[in-house]
Amino acid sequence: MAIDILSKLNTGGSGLDLVNLSSQLAAATYEPRRALLTARMDRADLSASALDRVTARMSDLTATLQAAAGIDTLSAKSSAPGLVDVTLSDASLAPARPVEIEVLGLAQSQVLEFGGFSGPDQVLGGGTLTIDIGRWQGDPPVFTANPAQSGAQLVVPAGATLTQLAEALSSLPGVTARAIEVGDGSWSLGILSETGAASSLRIAASADAAPDIAALDFAADPRPVERRVASDALLTVDGIAVLRPTNQIDDLIPGLSLGLSGVTTAPVTIRAETDPRTALAVMEGLVEEFNGLKSLLQQVTARGGNGAEPGALAGDAGVMSLLRELDAMLAGGMSGFGPQPIFLADVGLRTERDGRLSLDKSVFEAAFSADPSRFRSVLQDNLASTGPGVAINGMPARGATPGRYEFLRDPATGAATLNGVALTPVAEADGQTSYRVATGPLSGIVLTVEPGVTRSTIDFGRSLASQLSTWIDAATGRDGVISRKQDRLEASLAQDGDAIETLGTQAAAYEARMRARFAEMEKVITQLNSTGEYLTSLIDSFNAQR
Template identity: 40%
Template sequence: MAVDYLNALGASGSGLNIRQLTTSLVEADTAPRRAAAEKRIEAADVSISALGKVRAQFETLSGAIGVVTQSSVLKATSSSSALAVTVTDKALVSDSATSIEVLQMAQRQVIEFSGFTAADAPLAAGRITVDFGVWYAPEGEEVATNFAANPDLPASSIDVGDGATLQDLATALSSIPGVTARVLDKGDGTFSLGVISEPGAGSALRFGVTETVSGSGLARFDTTASNADVEIQAATDAVLTVDGITVSRGSNEIDDLLPGASLTISGTTSDAATVRFSRDTETAEAAMTYLVEELNATLSLLGQLTLRATDGSDSGDLAGDRMVEGMRRELAALISRPLNGHGEKPVYLSQLGVSTNRDGSLRFDADAFQTAFAEQPALFDAIFANSFTSPQAGVSVTGVLSGSAPSGEFAFRRDAVTGEATVDGAATLALPAEDGRSRYLVLSGRLSGLLVTVEPEVTDATVRFGRSLASSLQGLLEGALATNGAISERETQIKAGVEAQNAILESLDTREGKLEQRYLAQFTAMEQAVSRMKSTGTYLENLIAAWHADD
């Protein structure tokens, strides 16, 4: 009940409830600002809680993308454990079955120089030249005494100085690319120098020796006439039949027989093995269904949290938050944006049976997806896997690009005279390659990390990089979820605002204390003055009453 201060003036003193009056005045001064600060803190708590929901949903979506990208729809199988197959370029692989029989594995040449007394046995001085090539027998003979040098593998030379040991020679030989040498204790009191080449008939070794002092003994390593006496195992090519056609390769890692796939040989096969490529339509449909469900869940949450109500209903907890609204718009744009660089024409999510409803959610048509997947499975690959391709023959593209690398087509240019090359105008680093091909690595610019391998005759080509929808989505999510990402920065901003409001509340607490002391001091002084006035009034009233009594 309100206090009637005017009626209380006639009581002893002022008659006022000083404590209550002081409290009321202090509250009148600070209550509006305190209420505003507390309201802002409450709103900040709601926003932080809502951002936590966004973070959790983004993590769920990121996990879903990881699951579907790791679930291989393209199946590559081999009926033999001696022949493994790996997909290297999904765009080049089609549903097929190939019959492959491994008749012979590629082998390294193994040479043994035996009869040494110790690993540190001294050698005579001189020079040893190492040639790479093929040993073969003259027509009508069985012993391989002829040697044809491999033009792709240049010869190397090492100098053996006075006092050099067998172990020193092994170390020097091992420094030559394509050669491995070691000293072995035979266990019978003697030591051998073992020398091994790379696999393939064209990687066999021939040693030519020039002695500093003729007849000093270094010539025991010379194999220019024949290596029959020291060869333990001959270098051989892998020999296979592919659908009945015999082919050979100088390595057990073969990437040029089946388009978009590599073969790894670990043994010979007793009969023809079947290498099969197929696409699992059920897995593909399940992957698309899962992705659409999680995208809808994410779009729905962002829509609810950023809703700006205009009909009197409650707005979303993050309505007006520019960061979250921006992520919602960016996510919607990624879903509808064309995917370039995966072929001559851009790829759209709608081509795989995914359409957008009026409310912004996605609808998945499984029948339309199955039709599109059967006709153009590469469309599905564009959703879940980055692609590196070229429409020109004799050009292969791969690499590891940054998240900011753009999709699209880019020009490869090579100077036929100098061999220098550019990609998208950026300089490249030439790397050694096999089979006469050249490799170029982009070291700077927006395509840094792109690797282009070309045949000798290629000087101009188009290379393509296509970023998948999954990759683009992961880039958006990682940018939001990172330790210093968009969500963390927004949380930091909100928490800074809370700290500022808490500082205001602390200052109001201080102000209330000071105001209370001031008002109490002022009212106390007032009470004292009123009491004195009332005392004087009482004295005068009594004096006047005494005067009237005398009359």
């Protein structure tokens, strides 16, 4: 227990509790300022806690959006499976509308037959074979080498068998060979190319080749040994004829892979469909998370009144701006998903009077049944050509404006524009032309165009999920509204904490000064009291002698 020495010694002075008086004077001088700082720190703590809750809710919504985007609600379907099979390769690129396919011819390999062999073990003479890959055209046929395929030379040693020759040929790229029993006691050497007109083979024998090796030479004309001509797959996509070197086609319809197995007699419909039950569950989860965030923002920014306490962020202009941006996002239509904007009400989402979302299941199911592609406007961005023959790679810059853009091309010169912005053509080896969009609203994408395409419409749309993610990133990013507010609160708390610590130091020093002054005062009072007692005693003595 501390001993109040000043009070113990103060027996002949003023009689006041000078230690307590010093403390009270220090408190009266500094406590009001400390109380103001403490109250401000308490409010800042409440605001910081509210921001942490908002940030956590935004993180929850972001996680829900990411999970929803990863749920496979799409499946690819063909109206003629077995003839035209389709698989989903990239759900984000799959077309929103059905595509009609007609297969007029399958891609085929070149088949060559060299007969007259006695058996698979027939011993052959030696020689060198030069195998080139390319295209035979015209009558008489002329060979043009495929620049994308390199030729090869095969040295056949004397004494090799027919089977060994077939195995050696099969080891070369683009060649398959086998010894085949014909059925009349003789054997043939069958040689196949890969599918596609530009994958045909040309074989030339060296001048010193043995007769049985020289018989494989058809460098001048393949027709005497050609049993089937190599050809491309010929098909139409929404009426536009296209060629492909294989029957497995991955670069024709964005997001879908086609497998051709036969010629069709009527158009085949290809579509990417969304499962309605999965889509509904995704929508309900999204609405729940969105409403949780919206309710929290309304709670922390409430101004109070009618007995209600104001929110921890009441009157904060930055956080209030987030609410306004959110309301504007819900009210605006989503362009780039077709000729007309899609509004949330079109897919059964409605904004209630309290600002929260509600999902009308009957409206959603009816809208989904009529046009499943509308659901994609909620979860997935759209970047697609409305017509065939145009493949799109890449994504526009973050600030790209959603909408519909017109691609026009001069087939004679290859010059093209996208919404009036000139594009530079780059010829590809397969006959297609690439256009890198370096400027303009869709800068960053690359269009790869089939030779016959002269125009197409490019749709670019940002989904509600994408807009929400961008809004959250902007709010919580380093320069976002929430981050800046958190930085200000942290700086204010640190500054006020330092100020309170300084006030404590000043109050202690002030109290010490008061005690020192009171001690001096007590000395004077004690001396005066002592003098007074002496004078009183002297007067009393004087009066007693009279």
